Amino acid sequence: MDENIHPVRKISTFFMVMAMIMLVLSVTALYQAIEAYRRGSLDLPSIMLSGGALALSMYMLIQMRSKPLKLGFEMPKVSTTIECLNCSYKMVRKFERGDYVFKRIGECPKCKGEMIISSIYREVEERGR
Numbered sequence: 397m398d399e400n401i402h403p404v405r406k407i408s409t410f411f412m413v414m415a416m417i418m419l420v421l422s423v424t425a426l427y428q429a430i431e432a433y434r435r436g437s438l439d440l441p442s443i444m445l446s447g448g449a450l451a452l453s454m455y456m457l458i459q460m461r462s463k464p465l466k467l468g469f470e471m472p473k474v475s476t477t478i479e480c481l482n483c484s485y486k487m488v489r490k491f492e493r494g495d496y497v498f499k500r501i502g503e504c505p506k507c508k509g510e511m512i513i514s515s516i517y518r519e520v521e522e523r524g525r
Contacts, residue, residue, distance in 0.1 A: 411456075411460065412457075412460060415453050415456045415457050415460065416453075416457075418449060418452070418453040418456070419450070419453040419454065419457065421449070422446050422447075422449035422450040422452075422453055423446075423450060425442065425445070425446035425449065426443065426446035426447060426450055428442075428446075429442040429443040429446055430443070472518045472519070473490075473518065473519040473521075474490075474491035474516065474517070474518050474519070475488050475489070475490060475491060475516070475517055475518075475519060476488070476489055476490070476491050476492070476495050476513055476515075476516050477513070477514050477515040477516075477517075478501050478511050478512070478513055478514065479511065479512065479514040480504035480506065480507065480509045480510070480511050481509055481510050481511070481512060482504065482507050482509030482510070483504060483506055483507045483509060485504050485505070485506045485507070485511075486514075487511075491516060495513055495516060496513065496516070497513055497514070497515065497516060498512055498513065499512060499513045500512055501513060
């Protein structure tokens with residue numbers, strides 16, 4: 397599988413509909429609170445709650461549209477060391493399915509001796525702090 401290909405991310409229809417309903421309701425509530433203020437009755441909690449709901453629904457819609465965080469498991473890089481039994485010639489290659497320690501691989505390119513897998517290890521990535 398090519399690591400550069402990103403799977404298409406689908407936004408849950410349910411969450412999108414809920415965010416849109418919340419957006420419409422918060423805009424309606426904010427409009428009604430402002431109209432009540434114009435008539436002379438100050439209802440500060442309604443204005444604050446509808447403004448907060450409007451901000452929250454906008455935030456949810458923006459987050460649904462943005463690129464998701466990469467939280468998945470990354471396959472570690474695994475290498476296989478192959479050694480010649482006669483001349484100690486070493487070769488390191490990428491791990492292949494079916495590799496195991498002491499598996500006979502073939503003949504040595506230097507001395508035509510027998511080559512075996514001597515070790516399989518995971519490469520440790522240094523992460524910035």
